[in-house]
Amino acid sequence: MFKVAYFPGCSLSSTAKEYDVATRLVCEDLEIELVEVPEWVCCGATTAHITSELTAAVLPARSLIWAEKHNMTITSPCSACFSRLKMAQLNLEKYPGLKKEAEEILGETYSGKGEVLHLTRVMLERYGVDNIKAKLKKQLKGLKIACYYGCLMTRPAEVCENDRVEDPMLMDNLVSALGAQAVKWSYKTECCGAAFSLTKTEIVRKLSGDILKEAKASGAELIMVACPLCHSNLDARQPEISKLLKAELNIPVLYFTQVIGLALGYGYLDLMLNKHFIDPAPLLKAKGIL
Amino acid sequence: MKYELQLKNIKEGFRKDVENLSQQKISNCYQCGKCSAGCPVAYAMDYPPSMIMRMIQLGMHDPVMSSNTSWYCVSCETCTTRCPREIDIAKVMDTLKIMAQAGKYKLSENEIPIFDWIFLKSIELTGKIYELGMIGAYNLLSLNPFKDVYPMGLKMILKGKIGFIPHLIYNPFEVIKNIRMFNAIRKKDRERIYEKNV
Amino acid sequence: MARIGVFVCHCGTNIAGVVDVTRVAKYAGSLPGVKVAVDYKFMCSDPGQNTIIDAIKKYGLDRLVVSACSPRMHEATFRRTAERAGINPYMVEMANIREHVAWVHSDDKELATQKAMKLMEMAVAKVRRSEALSKMFAPIEKRALVIGGGIAGIQAALDIAGAGYKVLLVEKEPSIGGRMAQLDKTFPTLDCSACILTPKMVAAAQDPNITLLTYAEVTEVCGFVGQFEVKIKKKAKSVNSKCIGCGVCTTKCPSKKALSEFDEKLAPRKAIYTPFPQAVPNVPVIDRTACTFFLTGKCKICEKVCPTGAIDYTQQDEFIKEKFGAVVVATGFDIYDHSNYGEYGYGEIKDVITGLQFERLISSTGPTAGHVTRPSDHREVKNVVFIQCVGSRDEAKKRPYCSRVCCMYTAKQAMLLKDHYPETQAYVFYIDIRSAGKNYEEFVQRAQNEYGVLYLRGRVSKIYERANKLLVKGADTLSGAQVEIEADLVVLANGFEPKKGAKEFAQLFHMSSDQYGFYNELHPKLAPVETAISGVFVAGCCQSPKDIPDTVAMASATAAKVCALFAKEKLEVEPLIAGVNQLTCSGCETCYNVCPYSAIEMKDKEVKRGEVRHVAEVLESVCKGCGACVGACYSKAVDLKGFTDRQVLDQVETATAPITDN
Structure with missing residues (x-):
């Protein structure tokens, strides 16, 4: 254990x-x-x-x-x-x-x-992507995922240790192991504006908007995150950002453990996917995952 | 030119103060501008980070302390990660905020200090953050009571994402311990900042 | 009884500002054997030297102590002074009271003065037992070895050969030409690099005094100035001397897997190849790691098509050992590998290229025949961003130094781009423009004013990959603006770094290198092409980053040094070598075994009448005076002239005794 x-x-x-x-x-x-x-x-x-x-x-x-x-x-x-x-x-x-x-x-x-x-490093490095792979019940075939790492798990370089600070691959490797496709994009570590979520919301809208736009443009259908602050900025603020950008983004944002959960065979409510502002159900159903 | 630099308006030792408190060698900065180039919030700042570094080097105390730059720093550490001179610029921004909040300088930006105060009070009294109380208090104090209430706030509550009851540390001894700890920190901070800053 | 004169120099205020020189001189006067002790402002000046000569005559001195600067600075000067006054030059000792005292102890003048007195007293103790030594001469092998066939090596070889001496020019690659051959045009005149280089390459090949040895590496060096013995590995070319350079083999070779080093990996090359069409010598080599025959045992097409039967798959690496009087090291540089720059894509973005790759792209002999297209999709370009100081002036990347040429080559490349494609726009991100050189500043101005290159003052923070575009995020600190440019191509001005393996190579010669691996010159100002190893000279970018004019000047300077050395009949060498007292030598061979220069011979010799014994003898022309044998000798039969055991022990005794001045 x-x-x-x-x-x-x-x-x-x-x-x-x-x-x-x-x-x-x-x-x-x-x-x-x-x-x-x-x-x-x-x-x-x-x-x-x-x-x-x-x-x-x-x-x-x-x-x-x-x-x-x-x-x-x-x-x-x-x-x-x-x-x-x-x-x-x-x-x-x-x-x-x-x-x-x-x-x-x-x-x-x-x-x-x-x-x-x-937690990403504990699960994906120490426990190991291969060990996770061995326990999967389902392949997330056909799902195009943009892995978003954000600032705080990668910077400064000292905290990133053995991953690449400007282009981390830890979660991307997981996505491949789950049978899904990790899209290549270069906004993986851009800032979502986390600290200003409540105080300078207009900055959050701009920064998170840039990230969502770039994810969409790179062909991602889903964004995978490993931080509640990133999540709330990309998910909960997505409706306002869509309005601001005058474009329907509608891109679900899931935590990486939720994505693993899907591949382990857990259901919509087990993983509390209903809590997201952008409901991932239509996408996951279309891909035959749910 | 916005500023006229004369010996009389250079605050002697300002650079040293910032260097001591941040433990960063600001005189190392050679103005390549890489920090400003990569800063995601530079567009909203009075001066980009590299210019703040230059003004600290020149001891331009007033424009630095009255600018919004450090308050707009989002602590994403992009500048620190990429600085070719290995200066932790994000830490310098933190230091400027700490110096400003230590009460010696006029604050350019009042929203964030209010937020910070509420935030830390929440930790002091409950050990954790109590979102609803914190957001409510912040909105009231920043005179914008309905900010984010609709639709996001409402939807958050409906989704059960924001609780009405604070998640407290239930052990009263822990609460007292916590408050004592904060008092001790405040005392030490006052001593240090004044000693290094005078 | 010794008659010693002590001369204490002020060196202006260099010494006198810290050390009480009159007290040192006064103390010297009180020492046994010292007949005269004086101090003077500048001992090395003409009047200073005359003071010494006058004193020698007046007091009948037979040995001198000069308390002044480092012997490296002026020992030779004062030895000549002594000689002029009729004293054996080896009866002079120096006490270094400048570097060893005044410059390092300026904080405590009293202790500094005491230390100066002690050092002077030790020199007096030593000189008391000095013996007259006579000068020695060694033969000079009047043949130079030039290592590296770039423009530096070619120039040095041509100049040495021009003076009538033989030169062996060794090059690692299959052709000479080096980095300059890869360049399209040269700044600040925009003349074609190949056009000015190829005549020199041909001249080097045709010069009867120059022997070219390409595809060869120096592997071992022993000996010393005048007598270097060098082992060279001739790598198997798999092509013999019957080759006429027709090129049929290369055309017919089916292998396309290897990437061209000459084209900076922008294009494939064959397994049997010459690096470029103007290669000298025009003889191909087989890259055995790429050749189908060597990999699978089948193919041999080149052998079949060769009209002269020049292909020889059985060729082996061959080692030769030759003697040289002097060596010019011109091993060149590599460009900084930007895979360390995560923010610029870890070297993985195809359309982020190095400056050298841009040279190949825009060169008419390059892989695209001079068309600047994107390596990824071969589309034409519109907006090109140049980023300076990549791997230069960057402490975080462990490259804090300025590479000196990038500002200029970037300006050149931006101009060439505009020249070839007037509808393109070039943007240059820079920190500072360094354009110190004849017509250099004007050149950079022309790039901006005549060619409309847009210069932006700031380092680029990150390059973002987008569909078909590169988003470059930089800054212009002069306007305080963040700058975003959607570029088709990004050209990095990669800085220079020492050739891979430079430090290991330096060890062959016992040369020293700096922390990055650039070779150290003997003196940064006054001996810029010499190294600490006499007879070994450095030219070009192996010493530090520099442009072509500086490289050529430096190469010619090494040639002048080599010629000056070769112009001598014999080489004067210091007689400070070991000597064996064969009466006490036990013949144990310990010294023979420890000598790093093989300067000791064991001989059966008649040491006394009728007594033939196995004893050691020093080969005077080979001994370097290192003293290893002296320390190793069990029977104390070996001693070092000028540093005898007695002298050193006397110095130690003096050093540990108290100062007895009042």
């Missing part, structure tokens, strides 16, 4: 409930044990690091220390949470002064040796 510390993050208990449900379901099927960090606190998301370096280090450090104590790799399905956990680890290592202050506040020491990985 493959065991990791699981940091779901705030979004996965509300706006991205379906991501959490699908992830737990798929991981159970694949026999990946997700041990939720007890009493975890928010990672600080997009605000802590622009307000106080120390807050940005202390908030994730609590979960990091817990995982380290229990000798587990810590993972998050949310790119923002992952990024904050990873950046906290890197900053605590890089700046000894910061580490000292953080340890004083937490009253605990942190060695920094534990691993911090995004």
Whole structure:
């Protein structure tokens, strides 16, 4: 049994409930044990690091220390949470002064040796695409998927480690393994505007609009993401973006665990596909997947 | 020309302050403009990132601190990833925001600080983010109460994506621990920023 | 009893600004054997040297200590001074109180002065036991080896041959010509590269003093200036000397799998090939990794069609060993491989090409016969973006240096494009324009003003691949604008880097190279073509990125150095070599085994009357004075002239004793 510390993050208990449900379901099927960090606190998301370096280090450090104590790799399905956990680890290592202050506040020491990985890497690299492939019940034949990685699971280059920072292939390889077709496009890591979702919505509309347009132009029928912020910008804001662009985009946006779930034979409601603003049912039915 | 650079309006040590707090060598910047070229929000900024770097080098404190640039930084790290001089530009933008919020400088942009304050308060009091309360409070404080209510907000609620009840840490000891922790952080931050910034 | 004179130099304020030179001189005066000690502003100047000569005469001195700069700077000067005054030049010692004291200890003048006194005192201790040595001479093999057949190697070979000396020109590829042969036109005159290069290639081939050895590599080097012994691998061409260069074999060869190195992999080439039509020598070679016969055992078409029976599949690599008096290293450069630039497509976007590929595209002898079309779909181009500083001035990519020529070649390429296709538009993204050279700045101005090339000041952030187009996102920092250009073709100005394997090659000669692998010159200003290994010279881009005029000038300079060396009857060598006291030598052969230069011979010799023993003897012309044998000798029978054990021990004793001035 493959065991990791699981940091779901705030979004996965509300706006991205379906991501959490699908992830737990798929991981159970694949026999990946997700041990939720007890009493975890928010990672600080997009605000802590622009307000106080120390807050940005202390908030994730609590979960990091817990995982380290229990000798587990810590993972998050949310790119923002992952990024904050990873950046906290890197900053605590890089700046000894910061580490000292953080340890004083937490009253605990942190060695920094534990691993911090995004859920995509835990599932697709550590567990392995080949192992997933061995358990598939269905091939997602004929589905053209644009894999969208966004900023926070790829940048800065230090967090990307062995994938290519400007043209990551991790999820693309998964798509091929599931029998679907990963479209070649060059907006994989463009920014959707995540941090401004609520405050500067017009920026989000422009950036996410560019991404949706490019995905559509590259022939994608579906966008696959691994971050609740990317998802809400591309999915929940898609109707307004369509209106703004005066074009019917209508391109479903699914989490990567939902896509794996489909290939493992799970149904529409099992994976909570009904939660998406852009309903993927017509597309999936047309392709004979549902 | 918009600015006249004279010895008297160069704030001595501004560059050093930013360099110390961000731990980035801004004097390394040779103005290739790659950060500005790749910045997804540069179109909305008063000055593109490379120009901000130049103005920091020249100690042009007032235009830097009163510009909206750092507030429009979306922290996508594209600039940092591609900088040929290995400057973490996104971190410099963070530092400018931290310096501004430390209260020493006038803020050009009030929306984001309000949001940040609510956001962090939410974490302090509940350990997590309580979306509905947070959005509501933000909309009220930013004097735009019906922003995003229709159709997105309504649809979100209908789809069960936004809960009415905050997901709290239920253990009261944890809550107290959390608030204490935030107090301790605030104290240390004040000391550090003032010590390095004076 | 020794009569020593000590001369302390101020070197202006270089030394005197830190070291109390009068105190050093005064202390020197108090040392045993020192008959006179003076300080002077510039000892190396004419009046300074005269001071020394006068003192020698006045006090009857027989040995000198000069406390001044590094012996590398002025030891030869003061040895000549001594000689002029009738003292053996090896009775001079230098104490380096500039580089070793003043320049590094300016923060503590008292301690600096004490260190200067100590170094001077040690030199006095050493010179006390100096012995007169006589100059030695070694023969010179008056034949030069030039490694690399690009424009640098060709020029050096032609100049050396022109002075009447024999040259062997070794080239790794099947033809000489190098990078310059790949270029279409040259800046700033836009004259055809091949037109000015091919006559030189032919001249090199026809010169009776030059022997060409193409498809060959240097594999081993030993010896030293005047007497290098070099092993060269002649790679099997599979074509023998009967070849008349008719080219039938290449035409008939069915293999098209290999990509042309000369055309920068833009086109296939045959398995039996000459790199380009004007190749010198015009003899093809078989690439055994691509040849159907070598891969499958069947084919042999070239053998069947060859009218002279020149194909020889059984040929083996052959090694030759030859002697040379001097070596010119002109091994050239590679262009930076932009597969490290993820933002420019990891080298995987077909229509993002290198500057050198553009040269091949626009050259009438290139794969498209001079038509600039997109490598991906062969469509004609309208908007072409040039991006400068790719693999140059980029610390993140570990290439912080400026490659010097990219600004110029980009301007040239943009002009050529406009020349060939007036309806196209060229955009150049640059950081700074570096156009220092005769007529260079005017050239870049012409590109902008006459040819309408649009220059944009900013590095490109990313190239996005779109259906049939490339979206280039850059900036113009001068206007503060973000710039997006839909381009058909993007040309990168790839910087220069050392040839692959440059560091390993340097080790053959014990040459040093910088952190990137460019070869180090002996002195950045005053000895730019010499290396730390005497008799080995560097020319062209293996030393640092440079343009054709600088390369040619540098090559001619190496030729002048080689000719100056060869013009001597014999080579004067330092007599600071090892000597064996055969009376105490036990004949154990340890020194014979440790000597890296094979300078020790074991001989059965009559060492005393009636006593013949097996003893070591130093071959004076071969010994380099490294001292390995001295350390290795069990019976202390070997000593190094000018650095005897006694001298060194006296220096150590002096160094560890306290200073006794008041």
